[in-house]
Amino acid sequence: xxxxxxxxxxxxxxxxxxxxxxxxxxxxxxxxxxxxxxxxxxxxxxxxxxxxxxxxxxxxxxxxxxxxxxxxxxxxxxxxxxxxxxxxxxxxxxxxxxxxxxxxxxxxxxxxxxxxxxxxxxxxxxxxxxxxxxxxxxxxxxxxxxxxxxxxxxxxxxxxxxxxxxxxxxxxxxxxxxxxxxxxxxxxxxxxxxxxxxxxxxxxxxxxxxxxxxxxxxxxxxxxxxxxxxxxx
Amino acid sequence: xxxxxxxxxxxxxxxxxxxxxxxxxxxxxxxxxxxxxxxxxxxxxxxxxxxxxxxxxxxxxxxxxxxxxxxxxxxxxxxxxxxxxxxxxxxxxxxxxxxxxxxxxxxxxxxxxxxxxxxxxxxxxxxxxxxxxxxxxxxxxxxxxxxxxxxxxxxxxxxxxxxxxxxxxxxxxxxxxxxxxxxxxxxxxxxxxxxxxxxxxxxxxxxxxxxxxxxxxxxxxxxxxxxxxxxxx
DNA sequence: GATGAAAGTGAGCGAGCGCTCAGTTTTTTT
DNA sequence: AAAAAAACTGAGCGCTCGCTCACTTTCATC
Numbered sequence: 385x386x387x388x389x390x391x392x393x394x395x396x397x398x399x400x401x402x403x404x405x406x407x408x409x410x411x412x413x414x415x416x417x418x419x420x421x422x423x424x425x426x427x428x429x430x431x432x433x434x435x436x437x438x439x440x441x442x443x444x445x446x447x448x449x450x451x452x453x454x455x456x457x458x459x460x461x462x463x464x465x466x467x468x469x470x471x472x473x474x475x476x477x478x479x480x481x482x483x484x485x486x487x488x489x490x491x492x493x494x495x496x497x498x499x500x501x502x503x504x505x506x507x508x509x510x511x512x513x514x515x516x517x518x519x520x521x522x523x524x525x526x527x528x529x530x531x532x533x534x535x536x537x538x539x540x541x542x543x544x545x546x547x548x549x550x551x552x553x554x555x556x557x558x559x560x561x562x563x564x565x566x567x568x569x570x571x572x573x574x575x576x577x578x579x580x581x582x583x584x585x586x587x588x589x590x591x592x593x594x595x596x597x598x599x600x601x602x603x604x605x606x607x608x609x610x611x612x613x614x615x616x617x
Numbered sequence: 618x619x620x621x622x623x624x625x626x627x628x629x630x631x632x633x634x635x636x637x638x639x640x641x642x643x644x645x646x647x648x649x650x651x652x653x654x655x656x657x658x659x660x661x662x663x664x665x666x667x668x669x670x671x672x673x674x675x676x677x678x679x680x681x682x683x684x685x686x687x688x689x690x691x692x693x694x695x696x697x698x699x700x701x702x703x704x705x706x707x708x709x710x711x712x713x714x715x716x717x718x719x720x721x722x723x724x725x726x727x728x729x730x731x732x733x734x735x736x737x738x739x740x741x742x743x744x745x746x747x748x749x750x751x752x753x754x755x756x757x758x759x760x761x762x763x764x765x766x767x768x769x770x771x772x773x774x775x776x777x778x779x780x781x782x783x784x785x786x787x788x789x790x791x792x793x794x795x796x797x798x799x800x801x802x803x804x805x806x807x808x809x810x811x812x813x814x815x816x817x818x819x820x821x822x823x824x825x826x827x828x829x830x831x832x833x834x835x836x837x838x839x840x841x842x843x844x845x846x847x848x849x850x
Numbered sequence: 851g852a853t854g855a856a857a858g859t860g861a862g863c864g865a866g867c868g869c870t871c872a873g874t875t876t877t878t879t880t
Numbered sequence: 881a882a883a884a885a886a887a888c889t890g891a892g893c894g895c896t897c898g899c900t901c902a903c904t905t906t907c908a909t910c
Contacts, residue, residue: 419857424907428857444764446679450898460859465899528761531677542822566844575823576841579812589775590808608809611799612845652887657877661887683868693889698869 395488397514405481405522406430412480416473418466429467431457433481436474437521445475445529475529479537482519482526486544489515494551501559502610508552509581509609510602516585517598523585549574556613565613573613580605628721630747638714638755639663645713649706651699662700664690666714669707670754678708678762708762712770715752715759719777722748727784734792735843741785742814742842743835749818750831756818782807789846798846806846813838 395404403426410417410426419425435456439448450471454461468474490511498504516523530541552574559565565573584591584601591601628637639662643655652658668689672681683704687694701707723744731737749756763774785807792798798806817824817834824834 421856421907424857442764444677444679444762446677447765449896451896454860461898462860462900463858466857469899471898528764529677531675531761532680546823571827572837573841575816576813576837579816579820580809583808583812587812590779594804604805604809608806608845611847611849612841614844616844617850654877654886657887682866684866687890694868695870695890696888699887702869704868 394492397489397511397518400485400489400515400518402434402519402522403430405484405519406433408484409433409477409481413473413477416469425467428457428459428463429477431459432464432467432474433478434521436478437525440525440529441521445471445525445532472534475532476537478522478525479533479541482522483540483544485515485519485522486548490548491551495554495558501555501562502564504555505552505559505609506606508548508555509577509605512548512581513584513598513602513605516581520585520588523582524588527582527586545578549578552577559613564615566615576612577605577609580608627725630722630744630751633718633722633748633751635667635752635755636663638717638752639666641717642666642710642714646706646710649702658700661690661692661696662710664692665697665700665707666711667754669711670758673758673762674754678704678758678765705767708765709770711755711758712766712774715755716773716777718748718752718755719781723781724784728787728791734788734795735797737788738785738792738842739839741781741788742810742838745781745814746817746831746835746838749814753818753821756815757821760815760819778811782811785810792846797848799848809845810838810842813841 406429407422407426410422410429417425417429419428432453435453436445436448439452439456443452450461450464453464457464468477490508493504493507493511495504498507526541530538533541549571553570556565556570556573560567560570584598596604636659640655640659643650643659643662650658650662652661665686668686669678669681672685672689676685683694683697686697690697701710723741726737726740726744728737731740759774763771766774782804786803789798789803789806793800793803817831829837
């Protein structure tokens with residue numbers, strides 16, 4: 385996995401696995417990680433982060449102890465501190481992973497890639513749901529643990545949400561200009577689509593219970609939104 | 618405030634203040650609360666709960682220490698334990714308050730009160746946003762701290778969400794039967810309205826930043842939903 | 851397979867946590 | 881205003897937490 389190359393190519397949602405994210409994090413945090421070899425460090429870092437996401441989902445990050453992480457990851461407490469110099473850093477790593485995924489999968493899908501506003505909006509919706517489906521625990525963690533972050537990290541999550549909203553608002557504005565969408569403030573319409581996208585990783589319990597797949601959900605959201613923003617005849 | 622009477626009358630959203638909820642909680646938890654006089658106990662209980670909601674919003678409930686609560690509420694640590702025999706009980710009290718508010722303001726608004734499906738759906742949306750506007754911190758706490766609850770409490774929150782969805786789905790089903798709404802599974806449509814309602818108390822920072830009032834949000838959601846579920850011509 | 855480097859181990863530390871209780875203050879009753 | 885009841889106080893207890901480090905094991909290189 386050559387990270388330099390992927391940064392130029394932009395990864396598609398399906399290529400953004402936890403392993404890929406952990407490789408990126410391993411490099412990005414090399415200053416604080418004491419382990420040097422990637423072939424050892426990346427799989428172990430992934431064990432630690434997946435354990436943190438898994439336990440954090442059930443108990444919350446603050447209730448997740450380093451002893452929990454050691455047991456769940458199969459590493460000793462001392463080994464964990466070769467990768468993460470504090471729980472705070474672990475939080476930042478996970479956040480960096482989510483940032484990277486959004487940067488790779490959603491942001492590049494702008495006007496250059498697709499001119500038609502309806503298709504562009506559909507693409508943004510589809511990519512958001514697809515990437516958050518694969519990285520469900522990462523996205524849910526960032527959303528639900530936002531209170532645990534410091535101000536800088538918290539703002540970066542909120543800015544990321546606003547940027548995604550703005551990408552959708554751009555497509556909607558274009559559709560309004562072409563007379564195919566209803567003439568309402570684009571940011572306001574985009575703000576009503578965002579929670580529908582986030583619901584896919586926040587309410588997983590509900591969708592699983594109803595045997596809904598991500599593909600079916602993408603379709604349902606797109607149809608719902610299409611009707612809501614279509615210009616009335 | 619006579620609770621027996623209000624349980625028969627059903628309170629409207631605007632009457633469901635934190636003070637009212639704390640009075641109800643004070644009675645409901647009289648077995649574990651050592652303070653007996655309501656005129657002393659209810660205001661103090663409210664100080665404790667509002668402190669827990671306020672600190673919990675910023676740091677999360679698990680990072681909220683009993684010393685934090687003592688300082689913020691103006692009571693000593695010992696006094697707090699006259700009201701709450703453990704942090705776990707405090708969690709249950711807040712949840713009981715939210716349950717009561719939903720029970721009072723949203724659930725009674727069913728077919729008996731309003732026959733027209735469109736108006737019934739509008740009423741459910743409006744009441745949900747209104748009550749969660751007044752009790753914003755309570756609702757946000759229940760949503761974001763759901764992981765901190767035990768299984769029984771967690772299930773009760775999820776069941777409450779499903780019940781609210783079902784109320785909306787009933788109105789939608791009626792509208793479909795009358796040929797005025799699009800013929801799609803009512804529960805699926807209701808599931809796409811729910812996150813729009815929850816967004817009002819989860820993303821308060823965003824709406825405040827945009828100077829949006831709850832009245833304007835109610836209108837925006839109603840219009841958005843109306844277009845999305847209207848039967849195509 | 852010897853040797854130095856890299857990585858892993860887990861008992862133990864200081865700090866801070868939830869919670870208690872013997873004593874004090876305030877309120878109510880008479 | 882004295883007596884009894886109700887409510888409040890905060891230092892301190894036992895425990896668990898995040899984190900460390902002297903030591904052991906594993907790996908890479910020749």
